[in-house]
Amino acid sequence: MLRLRGEMIRGGTSKCWIFGHDDVVAADVDVDILLLAAFNAADPRQIDGVGGASSTTSKAAIVRPSAEPGTDIEYVFAQVGIGDERVEWAGNCGNCATAVALYAVHHGLVPLGAKTTTVRMLNANTGARLTGTIPTPGGVAPDEGAATVPGTAAPGVPVLLGFEDPAGSTTGTALPTGRPIDTLAGPDGVVEVSLVDAGAPAALFEAKAFGLDGSEPLARFAEAVPALTTLRREAALAMGLARPDDPVSHAVPKVGVVAPPVAYRTAHGIEVGADAYDLAVRMVSMHAPHPAIGLTSAVALATAAATPGTLAHRAARPTADGTLRLGTPAGVLTTRTMPGNSRSSSTVLLRRAARRIARAELQVPIPAPL
Template identity: 30%
Template structure:
């Protein structure tokens, strides 16, 4: 059997990992592209045994990079969420954790020229239109991966990568509150439907019959919880203008509870059919914005509204994630201007990944 070789970098970005490839090394046709990514990851098997996926939603992600024709951006980042057990690919969302590796990968691929000890890489997330400025450590014009920065959910330390997200409102919908309501009832449960970097349905943990302090494994075993959340999510997707979201990973679902360790809130983020082991970068921005915006289901969790920019610690199953939200509030209008985070990334492997020739010949 002939095989097709595709150049790739294998990288950890934040608390996710996956292949990073040049868009030009992949088929243009979307259906053929999906076939390639399904084969590459090994989707359709719980262990992704015939591909390089890791058997979880945070390890079946793909980043495709190209030089940008945007006046502001240096590089375009096209993201694909490949399913684990189904042969499906979703191109609607972006992924903030995988985005952490885009700056280093773009430099490694020669798409961006390093400048000085720190190189700013301006990224356009083409799935959502979000603009992100990433500061990458490049002493001697080489990407530096070692350092003293740590993030919960990832062992060890690495060089910090500072991210500033802009144009985050309405990533996949009509705006910050796509249904026109800050709070609404679905199936007898009060939720807030919001879109800041990620379209989300946000509720209170207690309203879904949990404490909000359960581990990811405990939540994954709670089938009744997922049935209740999915029924709410499907209706919310329609109301948010996303149509039938039965086979789409957006909107995501997030649940809030009071903090236990001095943070702004305890959060549980769902991808949506499993609990995230930590917290998505995009989801952190939406959840933090929900805490800040008056009139949402998060009302009362913050003892007093902070001033802008607000530095907030969100407590997730494996620790904390800090997000800084720059916002404006005037009269009854609430606006998210930008969001900042610090994450890390590391190059794990480089070379060629192989797919069967009958899936794509490479021509």
């Protein structure tokens, strides 16, 4: 039985286990084996591990200080399988980045400012650069706060998360095929798609192509998930994210549907008017509808909506100040794209919240070698 220190931190609408790089190295076990055992990934209920049996609660990040100038910490993000003994390392998670920023402040991985502290982060999976700005009044790391986000009523420490120069973070360009619209062969025929790489690679389809209008509750949207899962594989090949003989990834690219704003009711029963947001979106998370939206997906949507010719640009209500309000199953999430500076050409900002739930010493049952 191996012992591993870790912290469970809620970042936005995800729960993420954060581990220090040195602790993982000291375990002297292949990191995939370590995480699969810690989360009990083989069991779809993850009963004998720390996973929460959903895509938003079966996540981990491994953090270490960075030696690179202008960067405080580096982290790798892991999406751990649920009933599937596999760890996905290809993507990033903005909600977990929110948790990583709070972890860095709590562990003294960045000097604390007298009013606020900005953690400069590098996601080693994708090369994406992010910032997380947290209030630290009097140079003290906060344990609690009053900030909330759509998808949970629980308050947390406010975190202003920024994705710096997000376009092309994985493939090198915002439109990996060079076109704002492509076509893919799905199980029900050819369908239009916008393939975008910003924050994370994403394949965005029109909701009406699946008989939807973007207002659907999760159960109704779930009916389109099998077709979108098939199309995700085709999108991965078209974007150069996979080769035909590679294993199928259920994490990359992100995949979902967009539509013009219409009135709808959130998963918590709150009525949202069509004038309260600019673009309807429903995303898939691994094998199921996302209960809100991943932040890397939100960045991809913001970029797509600002790119003429894409399906998101076609569907979105035009805005003039870089703000885009996304209508998700959990409510309205607002993104704001800011002009660039000496470090980046632009930054996409999102207001999030984080709370440390537990510090723990995990007892991990490492299987004996064959």
